[in-house]
Amino acid sequence: MTHDLVVIGAGPAGMAAAIAGAELGLNVAVLEEQRLPGGQIYRNIEKVGPELSTILGPDYVRGRDLAGAFVASSCEKFLGATVWDVAPDLTVTALHRGRSLQIKSAQLIVATGAMERASPFPGWTLPGVLNAGAAQIALKSGGSVPSGRIVLIGGGPLLLLVACQLLSAGATITGIVETSPRGNVIGAVPFLPGALLAPKMLLKGLGMMRCIRQAGIPWYSAASDLLIEGTDRVNAVSFKEGSRGRRLEADTVLLHHGVVPNTQISRLLRVDHDWNSRQQAWHPRRDESCQTSLSGLRVAGDGGGIAGAVAAELEGRLAAIGAAHALGRLSASQRDQRVYPLRRALRAQHRIRPFLDMLYRPPGWITAPAGETIVCRCEEVTAGEIAQTTQLGSLGPNQTKFFSRCGMGPCQGRICGLPVTGIMARELGRSPADIGAYHIRAPLKPIPLASMALLEPFHTPHMQVTQQTAE
Structure with missing residues (x-):
């Protein structure tokens, strides 16, 4: 059945x-x-x-x-x-x-x-560096807030939201380092008329920015040349804002470059x-x-x-x-009657999206990192190694995987997949659409071998209690 x-x-x-x-x-x-x-x-x-x-x-x-x-x-x-x-x-x-x-x-x-999109740049693998979404999960799950000085790096609505939530929870934020390139504003302008049709969403974003400003949090724009400093764990963040060098001491760094x-x-x-x-x-x-x-x-x-x-x-x-x-x-008529108001509501939700996508488009050094920056944390493969295999004739991410083991760790390419495509596209001067992505194979997540041996085929519905939870 x-x-x-x-x-x-x-x-x-x-x-x-x-x-x-x-x-x-x-x-x-x-x-x-x-x-x-x-x-x-x-x-x-x-x-x-x-x-x-x-x-x-x-x-x-x-x-x-x-x-x-x-x-x-x-x-x-x-x-x-x-x-x-x-x-x-x-x-x-x-x-x-x-x-x-x-x-x-x-x-x-x-x-x-x-x-969350991977944020590969020097120092991102140090202890004390988390995705902003991970900090939000800890807050939702148990009210946990990182202790000490927190620096947020990246861009996007979620970065603003997490900053406001952490402030409300009593966290100490010493700076927000926005990495969105200045040219993003120009790219977003053509989509502003559509965004203006979603005033509640725009006001929500302005409200979050006001929350951060009223808290007196230093805000740095269009940051580049980022480096997370530390040996055993993070202790500072250095970067450039325009031509001016900056350095912020930090106990925790939260990264976010979109989802x-x-x-x-x-x-x-x-x-x-x-x-x-x-x-x-x-x-x-x-x-x-x-x-x-x-x-x-x-x-x-x-x-x-x-x-x-x-x-x-x-x-x-x-x-x-x-x-x-x-x-x-x-029937088709019953379906159409039900979907019409849903599609209309969905179109309203999509009005602001092109504007946000362009405004918070991640910088190229995130989507296609270079040099000794680690791209694959599982196998410790660098961006330079991916670039080298590309120059040697790799035809796509899957062949690069064979040469470098990038994407063969426990995350199975979930984290490194997009950066690898970006690096290869840059090296070959082509669109990511032409490069492709990793082929995915089962098992999708690491599982015990014993669980595969105990496979129970074709569960029959309603033979177990209605709501089952993991013990």
Whole structure:
């Protein structure tokens, strides 16, 4: 027996898809790697108290109703389940409670969201250097705040949000070093009219900048030549602001250069992908119902293109409606009636995105690092080594992997994939779209060999308790 619909991920897109699918009468199963629903954006939303909710803000708190509706829905929930393989026939294999199980579905929605872009520059691998999103996860999970002097480096709305949240939580921020090139403003101007149609989002960004300014945090613009200093751990950040050298002492450095779609599963399934030059990332090619080039596979939310939590929720519902129509549970007219208001709302969410993409486009020394900068942390491969293999005739990232082992560590290329493509594109004078990306193979995540030996094929739905959590 198979499920009508399997959803991978219980963030805003996954929860919305599961709820909508169940409401449409589909037999739905959801697999989520965390022990609680919410994804990264709404992490720990069911457990957070009033004080921390105030610190995290209304955009975070709005996820509580969605998570509550998801928990109350009739779909089967496998929480603490790590998906490590997906077959072209849409059979999903996951590690759950120490054993691997398989679930087959007629329709599959991948809602694995986004991941932070790697920020490779000298010193980024030192202890005490984190992604800004990691600091936010610690705050959401247990109210933890880095001690000592914090310096934030990068650009983008999330960097501003994390800075404001940390300030509200009592953190000591000694500087924000923005790396967005000055030319980004000129590139963003043509998209300003569209952004002005989303005044609430613009005002939200201005409000965060006002919060930082009122706190008296030093702000450095268009920084270059960055170096994180330290031996056993970080102790300072040096950089240039224009022609002037700067140095900030730091106990913790938080990096952020935007988020990019997590395409590991769609890459594994070899669906068509396109290069988004504005977002400097790959995304799976989809239609308006989030359907990819593989029949029955839909990608909803930021995993299909960065647009934020509200857009992800809308896409999750659109994907579920598309799945129900594909299964014959909705006629074309019933489908169209349901999707019209969702698509209109989704267009409204997308209005500001081109402006933000251009305004916070990462600098070239991040997307294509050079010299002795480590690109692959797992195998300690430098940007210079990637450039050298390219000059010796590597035809793409996969051949570079054979020569250098870059991308063969535990992260399996999730972190280094985009920088490797960027370096090769620079060296060859070509577009990243021409260079391509790593081929992804199972297992998607490191798993115990014993769990593969104990594989339980084709889980039969509703034979276990409705909500299962990892012990």
